[in-house]
Amino acid sequence: MAANLSPAQLPSAAVNPADLESGSSLWRDAWHRLAKNKLAVFGGVTLLVLAAICIVGPWFSAYGYEEQNLNNTFAPPGAEHWLGTDQLGRDLLVRLMVGGRISIMVGLIATSVALTIGVIYGAVAGFFGGKTDSIMMRIVDIMYALPFTIFVILLMVFFGRHIWLLFFAIGAVEWLTMARIVRGQIMSIKKMEFIEAARSLGLGRRRIIFRHMIPNILGPIIVYTTLTIPAIMLLEAFLSFLGLGVQPPMSSWGTLIKDGAEKMEEYPWLLLFPGTIFSLTLFSLNFLGDGLRDALDVRAAKD
Amino acid sequence: MFRFIARRLLETIPVLLVIITATFFMIRFVPGGPFTAEKAVTPEILRNLEAHYGLDQPLHRQYFNYLGDLLRGDLGPSFKYANRTVNEIIFDKLPVSLELGAWSLLVALCLGLPLGTIAAIKRNSFLDYLCSGFGMVGICIPTFVMGPLLALLFGIHLQWVNVSGWYGPADRILPALTLGFVYAAYVARLTRGGMLEVLNQDYIRTARSKGASELRVIFKHALRGGLLPVVSFLGPAIAGILTGSFVIETIFQIPGLGREFVQSAFNRDYTLVLGTVILYATLIIFLNLVVDVVQVWLNPKLKFE
Numbered sequence: 001m002a003a004n005l006s007p008a009q010l011p012s013a014a015v016n017p018a019d020l021e022s023g024s025s026l027w028r029d030a031w032h033r034l035a036k037n038k039l040a041v042f043g044g045v046t047l048l049v050l051a052a053i054c055i056v057g058p059w060f061s062a063y064g065y066e067e068q069n070l071n072n073t074f075a076p077p078g079a080e081h082w083l084g085t086d087q088l089g090r091d092l093l094v095r096l097m098v099g100g101r102i103s104i105m106v107g108l109i110a111t112s113v114a115l116t117i118g119v120i121y122g123a124v125a126g127f128f129g130g131k132t133d134s135i136m137m138r139i140v141d142i143m144y145a146l147p148f149t150i151f152v153i154l155l156m157v158f159f160g161r162h163i164w165l166l167f168f169a170i171g172a173v174e175w176l177t178m179a180r181i182v183r184g185q186i187m188s189i190k191k192m193e194f195i196e197a198a199r200s201l202g203l204g205r206r207r208i209i210f211r212h213m214i215p216n217i218l219g220p221i222i223v224y225t226t227l228t229i230p231a232i233m234l235l236e237a238f239l240s241f242l243g244l245g246v247q248p249p250m251s252s253w254g255t256l257i258k259d260g261a262e263k264m265e266e267y268p269w270l271l272l273f274p275g276t277i278f279s280l281t282l283f284s285l286n287f288l289g290d291g292l293r294d295a296l297d298v299r300a301a302k303d
Numbered sequence: 304m305f306r307f308i309a310r311r312l313l314e315t316i317p318v319l320l321v322i323i324t325a326t327f328f329m330i331r332f333v334p335g336g337p338f339t340a341e342k343a344v345t346p347e348i349l350r351n352l353e354a355h356y357g358l359d360q361p362l363h364r365q366y367f368n369y370l371g372d373l374l375r376g377d378l379g380p381s382f383k384y385a386n387r388t389v390n391e392i393i394f395d396k397l398p399v400s401l402e403l404g405a406w407s408l409l410v411a412l413c414l415g416l417p418l419g420t421i422a423a424i425k426r427n428s429f430l431d432y433l434c435s436g437f438g439m440v441g442i443c444i445p446t447f448v449m450g451p452l453l454a455l456l457f458g459i460h461l462q463w464v465n466v467s468g469w470y471g472p473a474d475r476i477l478p479a480l481t482l483g484f485v486y487a488a489y490v491a492r493l494t495r496g497g498m499l500e501v502l503n504q505d506y507i508r509t510a511r512s513k514g515a516s517e518l519r520v521i522f523k524h525a526l527r528g529g530l531l532p533v534v535s536f537l538g539p540a541i542a543g544i545l546t547g548s549f550v551i552e553t554i555f556q557i558p559g560l561g562r563e564f565v566q567s568a569f570n571r572d573y574t575l576v577l578g579t580v581i582l583y584a585t586l587i588i589f590l591n592l593v594v595d596v597v598q599v600w601l602n603p604k605l606k607f608e
Contacts (some may be wrong), residue, residue: 261451
């Protein structure tokens, strides 16, 4: 993405002239600022480690995620089962890792759906302005006020709780804020010289939007994306907790927490491990998102 | 202002109509009816049941009948609970959910506003980091982790309150804390940001230079402007608290409308699902309108447009 950005294309407000002379790009600057932010680095490293464990871990596990052992139910954490076992004697560690894969998938797929809808919608509204914009944004305002969680719940109950449906349903409700942010950014660069130059070259609208405008507002888009991922993972876990998301014997962090909460009185580790890992992931994502926001100096995505 | 409110109310009508229509037809095009779960229903009884509830009529007739009843405030009979109407069930369960929501909102504001204000005043001090840390904890520990943890600590280990149920005043504490905590965190964050912005403004410096006490500066001058981000957050917060109570009601076994809604969706209790969706949508849209009005009232720079 950095390759698309020649210095001349950058919005002047975001670039320090001194940086241009020394040849340092906005992105490299941001990277340096990010690397200095300890919390953000901690978040990023934690996420990488957790993701690596979840993706690779199950292959090295001695147990399968649905492998039951009724002679060894509710085993406390120990040498054989590092994190203990559940009511069917299934290994909690491997279930936690498999659940992590689901969370990663939700985070990637649902976020891409939300990102695609939000960016295109916001860019179109911001680019055309006028009546088109006011109607499109009024629709967003109205949709903000709707109880969307309820619709996701209905969708999941009625149409078979399929995991792909889950991804798309979540993505389809989380695009609103992205659309607002992108619209605002597009409006603010619409009148800049390089866009006028592109127009005067006779470029088509689509080309101007996708090749010239969107690459220039990547900063806010990236920042807001990192802040959307935790919201989306939270929604998946919320649905799974209600029994509407991922179905057994598949595991997800939401279902593990739900099962753990039911047994917490006697077997608290069943709640504590999934709860801790999930919260740790959310912490890391938020730290990383906040760090990126500071590093890229994005104000629009602040709240 | 009245024109603004009137226009917004008029706008509400098509929105609600779209919601009602979409939900109505979505439910009907789903495999499985409300009576498929009941075992050993002969075709004859099934026909009688469907005739009794008007399910044998053409779909568009059912739709217009429903709209007609709705205009008269009748949400129809429940398909699952024999001899009970949706109105009765809602009147029964809604007060519980509303009470839970009100307590949670109170927790959110009573915790969030002071913490955010303190953090802003004592910017970059230890107190600030403590308050901001609280904000992060609240945002990153979801209700369905926080709820069981609080129940484990205060209900099971310390035995101060009951783990579940909705009887005495003490039963309100844990659910309200759990649900309110998340929003307290957001409120604290937004208050801090808003206050920081306001505290740098000229009119605050003027107030200070005129010798107003620090307390007066904060409460009389700064808070009004600093709270604007919080007020605009209240709309989404109310919607979140209302739907968030689904989980809280499940964890703490509270007989509220949220749990009833999830259950009714599982039961394919068409009328109860529809009634609840309509109710929640109306409630959320109306509360958003109230929030918008309060926002303009607080900030003379905004206008009713």
